[in-house]
Amino acid sequence: MSTPVRVLLVDDQQLVRSGFRLILSVEDDMEVVGEAADGAAAVARARALRPDVVLMDVQMPGTDGIEATRQLVAEGLGPVVMLTTFDRDDYLFDALDAGATGFLLKNSDPDALVAAVRAAASGHALLAPEVTLRVIERMTTAAPADDPARLPPPELARLTDREREVLLLLGQGLSNAEIAERLVLGEATVKTYVSGCLAKLHLRDRVRAVVWVHQHHLLPAEEDGTGRVPPSG
Structure with a gap:
C-alpha cells in the first residue's frame, strides 16, 4: 500500500x-x-x-x-x-x-x-478552469501586430518542433492526457516533452508555462485570452 x-x-x-x-x-x-x-x-x-x-x-x-x-x-x-x-x-x-x-x-x-x-x-500544477481563464485574460494584452511584444521570443529556439507543439497546447490549458490525444502520443511521452519545455524555458511549473505562452502572444487570436480554456492538470 x-x-x-x-x-x-x-x-x-x-x-x-x-x-x-x-x-x-x-x-x-x-x-x-x-x-x-x-x-x-x-x-x-x-x-x-x-x-x-x-x-x-x-x-x-x-x-x-x-x-x-x-x-x-x-x-x-x-x-x-x-x-x-x-x-x-x-x-x-x-x-x-x-x-x-x-x-x-x-x-x-x-x-x-x-x-x-x-x-x-x-x-503538477493545477488551476480551476475559471482561474485559468482569469490568468489568461490578465496576462494577455491587445498589442498591435507590429508591436515587439508580438515577436516570437528567442527562447523558443531552444525547443524542438514537437516541444513547441506541446507548449502551445499547454498554453491553451490542456492536460497531459488531452495533449496526448491531440498529438496521438503516449501520456508518458507528453510528460517528458512538458518537462523539457519547462527546463529549457526555466519555468517552474505548467502554471508559469500557461502565463509565458500568453505573455508572448504565441496563440492564434481565437485561442488567446477569452477563448475556450480546458482545465490544466
Whole structure:
C-alpha cells in the first residue's frame, strides 16, 4: 500500500478546516496531519510536520496566505494549493507570484479539492478552469501586430518542433492526457516533452508555462485570452 499524501490545512475558520478534513479523510490515499489558523502558524507547522501538500487560505489575520506561501516555497516546505475567491484577482496573481502551484475556488466541489491535492502531491500544477481563464485574460494584452511584444521570443529556439507543439497546447490549458490525444502520443511521452519545455524555458511549473505562452502572444487570436480554456492538470 502506498504512503498517503500528508496534508496541512490552513484557514482561520475552524468550520472550513473541519469541512476540508472531512472531505479528505474519506480518501484512502490522503491523511490530514495538521491544521493552522494563520500564516505564521502554517509555516511553523510545515517546518515541524513536512507535509506533502499545504492547502492554504489567502486572507487570514496576522501573516496572510500570500506571505506564508512565499516562505513555504522559499524553504521548500511543500507545494501550496491556494484557496481563492473568484472576484479577487489581486489575491490570485499575488499567490502566483508567491509560488503557489495550485489555485482552487472556495466554491469548488469536493472532487475538485481532492484532485487539486493529488495533482500537487504528484508535482503538477493545477488551476480551476475559471482561474485559468482569469490568468489568461490578465496576462494577455491587445498589442498591435507590429508591436515587439508580438515577436516570437528567442527562447523558443531552444525547443524542438514537437516541444513547441506541446507548449502551445499547454498554453491553451490542456492536460497531459488531452495533449496526448491531440498529438496521438503516449501520456508518458507528453510528460517528458512538458518537462523539457519547462527546463529549457526555466519555468517552474505548467502554471508559469500557461502565463509565458500568453505573455508572448504565441496563440492564434481565437485561442488567446477569452477563448475556450480546458482545465490544466
